[in-house]
Amino acid sequence: xxxxxxxxxxxxxxxxxxxxxxxTRAALVELGWAKLTLGDVAAxxxxxxxxLYRRWASKCELVVDAVAAVFDxxxxxxxxxxxxxxxxxxxxxxxxxxxxxxxGTALMAVIAEAMHDESLRCRVRSAIVDRQKRxxxxxxxxxxxxxxxxxxxxPEAAARNADLIFDAVAGTVxxxxxxxxxxxxxxxxxxxxxxxxxxxxxxxxxxAAAAGPVPDGAQKPAGSV
Amino acid sequence: xxxxxxxxxxxxxxxxxxxxxxxTRAALVELGWAKLTLGDVAAxxxxxxxxLYRRWASKCELVVDAVAAVFDxxxxxxxxxxxxxxxxxxxxxxxxxxxxxxxGTALMAVIAEAMHDESLRCRVRSAIVDRQKRxxxxxxxxxxxxxxxxxxxxPEAAARNADLIFDAVAGTVxxxxxxxxxxxxxxxxxxxxxxxxxxxxxxxxxxAAAAGPVPDGAQKPAGSV
DNA sequence: CCCTTACGCTACGAGTCGTAGCGTAACTCA
DNA sequence: TGAGTTACGCTACGACTCGTAGCGTAAGGG
Numbered sequence: 287x288x289x290x291x292x293x294x295x296x297x298x299x300x301x302x303x304x305x306x307x308x309x310t311r312a313a314l315v316e317l318g319w320a321k322l323t324l325g326d327v328a329a330x331x332x333x334x335x336x337x338l339y340r341r342w343a344s345k346c347e348l349v350v351d352a353v354a355a356v357f358d359x360x361x362x363x364x365x366x367x368x369x370x371x372x373x374x375x376x377x378x379x380x381x382x383x384x385x386x387x388x389x390g391t392a393l394m395a396v397i398a399e400a401m402h403d404e405s406l407r408c409r410v411r412s413a414i415v416d417r418q419k420r421x422x423x424x425x426x427x428x429x430x431x432x433x434x435x436x437x438x439x440x441p442e443a444a445a446r447n448a449d450l451i452f453d454a455v456a457g458t459v460x461x462x463x464x465x466x467x468x469x470x471x472x473x474x475x476x477x478x479x480x481x482x483x484x485x486x487x488x489x490x491x492x493x494a495a496a497a498g499p500v501p502d503g504a505q506k507p508a509g510s511v
Numbered sequence: 512x513x514x515x516x517x518x519x520x521x522x523x524x525x526x527x528x529x530x531x532x533x534x535t536r537a538a539l540v541e542l543g544w545a546k547l548t549l550g551d552v553a554a555x556x557x558x559x560x561x562x563l564y565r566r567w568a569s570k571c572e573l574v575v576d577a578v579a580a581v582f583d584x585x586x587x588x589x590x591x592x593x594x595x596x597x598x599x600x601x602x603x604x605x606x607x608x609x610x611x612x613x614x615g616t617a618l619m620a621v622i623a624e625a626m627h628d629e630s631l632r633c634r635v636r637s638a639i640v641d642r643q644k645r646x647x648x649x650x651x652x653x654x655x656x657x658x659x660x661x662x663x664x665x666p667e668a669a670a671r672n673a674d675l676i677f678d679a680v681a682g683t684v685x686x687x688x689x690x691x692x693x694x695x696x697x698x699x700x701x702x703x704x705x706x707x708x709x710x711x712x713x714x715x716x717x718x719a720a721a722a723g724p725v726p727d728g729a730q731k732p733a734g735s736v
Numbered sequence: 737c738c739c740t741t742a743c744g745c746t747a748c749g750a751g752t753c754g755t756a757g758c759g760t761a762a763c764t765c766a
Numbered sequence: 767t768g769a770g771t772t773a774c775g776c777t778a779c780g781a782c783t784c785g786t787a788g789c790g791t792a793a794g795g796g
Contacts, residue, residue, distance in 0.1 A: 294739075294740050294741070294794075294795050294796080295739080295740040295741025295742070295793085295794065295795080296740075296741050296742045296743080296792070296793040296794050297741080297742080297793080297794065298741090298742065298743095299742080299743080299793095302742095302743085318624075318626070318627040319623055319624070320624055320627070323782095323783065323784085324783090324784080324785090325783070325784085333743080333744080334743065334744045334745065335744095335745095335785090336743080336744075336745085336785095336786085336787095337742080337743060337744075339785065339786080340742075340743090369711075387626075390626070391623050391626045391627070392623070394619050394620070394622060394623035395619070395620055395623040395624075397619060397689050397690055398544055398616050398617070398619035398620040398623065398689070399543075399544070399545055399620075400692075401543070401612075401615070401616045401689065401692075402543040402545070402616070407692055410690075411692070415690060415691065434712070435711070435712065446699075446702065447702075449691065449693075450699070450702055450703060450706060451706075451711065452691075453683050453686045453687045453690075453691055454679065454683045454686075454703070454706060456686055456690065457682035457683040457684070457685055457686025457687065457690070458678050458679045458682040458683060459682070460682055460685075460686060461678045461679075461681055461682025461685060461686075462678045462682065464622050464623070464626065465622055465635075465640060465678075465681065465682070466640065466674065466677075466678055467625075467626075467632055467636070468674075474671075474675070477671065477672075477675055478675060478679070481675060481676075481679060481707075481710070482706075482710065482711055483710045483711050483712055484709075484710040484712065485706070485707065485708045485709040485710035486594075486660070486676065486707055486708050487659070487660065487708055487709065518763095518764070518765090519763075519764050519765075519770075519771050519772070520762080520763065520764075520770085520771040520772025520773070521761065521762040521763055521764095521771080521772050521773045521774080522762075522763065522772085522773080523772090523773065523774095524762095524773080524774080527773095527774085548751090548752065548753085549752090549753080549754090550752070550753085558774080558775080559774065559775045559776065560754090560775095560776095561754095561755085561756095561774080561775075561776085562773080562774060562775075564754065564755080565773075565774090
């Protein structure tokens with residue numbers, strides 16, 4: 287499996303990879319998950335169906351990689367100066383990502399499938415979930431430096447908290463878009479951010495809560511990973 | 512379409528309906544969504560495949576009805592004495608429902624499919640989503656009577672808020688179970704409830720936050736901290 | 737130049753889909 | 767009781783997708 291193990295022989299065409307993943311996205315947009323067939327993807331990509339099967343064992347794995355590529359292109363955690371602004375921006379960006387016809391729908395279907403397939407679950411985790419969790423941890427560290435969040439004593443509790451926040455943000459946005467089938471407009475993003483920061487009891491106080499408790503933050507210049 | 516329009520002729524067998532929905536659940540448990548075929552369901556139910564197609568146009572609609580039946584059996588909003596206890600109980604009950612092998616996975620797949628099918632989306636909405644939203648509204652009304660939540664002046668804003676809470680609760684639990692693929696244990700349920708009620712800024716302080724802006728929260732022992 | 741691996745192409749059995757046709761069963765109304 | 771209507775079980779069918787095998791060819795390395 288190491289790269290050195292494949293020194294000899296004809297190398298795999300990197301261009302074919304790009305063509306296949308691109309064709310997968312296009313097919314997802316046009317046909318959706320259910321009607322997407324590997325034969326169709328192969329035809330769009332201009333490669334033989336057998337080539338596709340040599341690289342991906344199943345439709346699920348192919349789609350995971352295609353979706354993960356989209357996530358990689360559009361996910362980042364910029365510093366917006368305050369925890370509130372960071373969360374709000376993350377909500378809006380995640381929503382924009384999931385509103386694309388090739389991502390949200392396919393992701394749901396793949397995750398549903400992954401419940402019956404351990405290896406697929408690992409692939410989803412490493413390709414998509416873990417990378418997003420890193421962004422949550424990053425944002426929380428920034429907020430801690432700004433003094434918006436208390437220090438975390440117990441590292442295990444900190445990890446639990448980060449996971450919880452991640453599930454809350456990603457899950458709520460996903461549910462809003464997929465299940466409730468309603469858009470994430472700026473007002474909703476603000477309301478949800480308020481809920482997340484100040485809770486049900488505090489969020490009802492309206493816009494007053496948005497006047498955040500941070501006088502001057504933004505020490506960190508958006509360090510990319 | 513009115514029930515009186517079907518006065519004449521042989522009536523549809525209600526027992527067949529029950530057998531089919533039951534067989535669908537069983538097939539979902541054994542095979543999962545992807546490998547579930549209508550032919551298999553018909554065989555399990557002891558009915559002809561054609562009978563199945565006469566009642567449900569597609570696999571999706573059948574599964575929606577089967578899942579909705581499970582939800583109807585297990586969803587209720589009992590009064591637990593406080594907003595905190597109500598939310599926590601709802602989280603745990605919803606999690607128990609989604610952890611069943613025949614519900615969560617299938618629901619995800621159907622919702623993914625519904626993005627491309629307007630009529631299916633309506634069916635999901637009326638059969639599952641709207642009924643759950645009613646429970647949220649109910650719980651919030653009770654909390655308002657207890658004085659745990661302020662009065663809602665604007666009814667439109669109140670509806671927005673209820674929708675937001677619903678997306679937050681259902682979405683986060685769904686994401687925890689399906690995407691993160693980790694269990695909803697009592698501790699997580701309590702942590703999440705704290706987050707929902709008091710926000711990120713308050714929840715992080717640990718148990719101290721519970722003695723916050725609410726008469727007295729955190730009745731539930733369950734704490735291993 | 738030989739070896740190794742990837743690619744394109746064709747063809748195939750297996751399985752599912754959704755429908756049509758037929759005879760029969762159940763229920764209503766005159 | 768008999769006619770009309772609708773549902774059911776059964777069989778069979780064409781169309782489609784799946785995933786694989788076999789073959790000859792292309793592209794790199796020792």
